[in-house]
Amino acid sequence: MNPYRSIPGLMLALLIAAATGTGQAQAPSYPDRPIRLVVPFPPGGGADSTARTLAQKMGERLGQPMVIDNRPGANGLVGTDAVAKAAPDGYTLLMTDRGALGVNPSLYARLPYDPRKDFAPIGIAVDGPYVLVVSPALGVSSLAELVALGRARPGAIRYGSYGVGSMAQLNLEALARATGMTLQHVPYKGAPPAVAAVVAGEVDLTIASPPSLLGLLRAGRLRALAVGSDTRIELLPEVPTLKEAGVSAPALIPTYFALAAPAGTPPAIVDRLHEALRGALASSDVADKLRAAGLVPNAGSPAAMKQVIAEDVERFSVLVKYIGIQPE
16 A cells, blocks of 8 residues: 555655755755854954944845854953854854964964864955054154164164064064064053053054054154055055065064854855955945054955965964064
């Protein structure tokens, strides 16, 4: 006896389709609920403001809200590791910076995540160029004059950083190495204290993001010598790029703010998120807001971001060893 004889034809078709996997029924489309965007730094910083600027537009394009979750701690390790260990389903993402992905592997002996293996890159959203500034009291008006002074007086020029292993220390040591200068390092607890120290005459120079410097530059309390970007930036069009100032070696490397998902996230979801990111950055209101914050929209591909991470891990490993920083 045929066990299906009493089942209506439509129901029989559905049973067969379910058994063979060839039916038209599909899993719910992504996304079908809010997406959590983890920022491994406190509210108010560059990564946080970038995440909040992009989240609304991306959420509109995805049809679901993106909810910011600040998870600060241990120089970005806490939040970054949380995303590395999250389910790879596209509902927990990371907005982080160059330090957490490219520098931390050289600074920590037991880093709980591997940025090259534990994430599916979505794309670098923006680059954040640094501006090299000096105290007017130093008596130099160009990078060439700074280099000449740094060579003539080894160790006499002091620079302020945001702490040991910070992008400020790594960049200024890279600049010194590329130009033959010997500089003296003075660490501070963040960028604002380092900038304030230059203004007060405690140190001679530092690097910082453009918006934090505008008022001090216009008031003549700081002097800008170069910007670490491929082209001049809108906020400071009169300031030459590092290459224009005479240094072509890697130094004053910008930070970036980038999106990533846990490794194993389906490629179709990564592609959907990347397209939402590109679309958000293409919106004039978003791009204008980011540029006003001294950031340069990027929208690089997942493959390009993966390559940048790998190159950074190698590059900063060499630089950390050269400086003599001991991993924690």
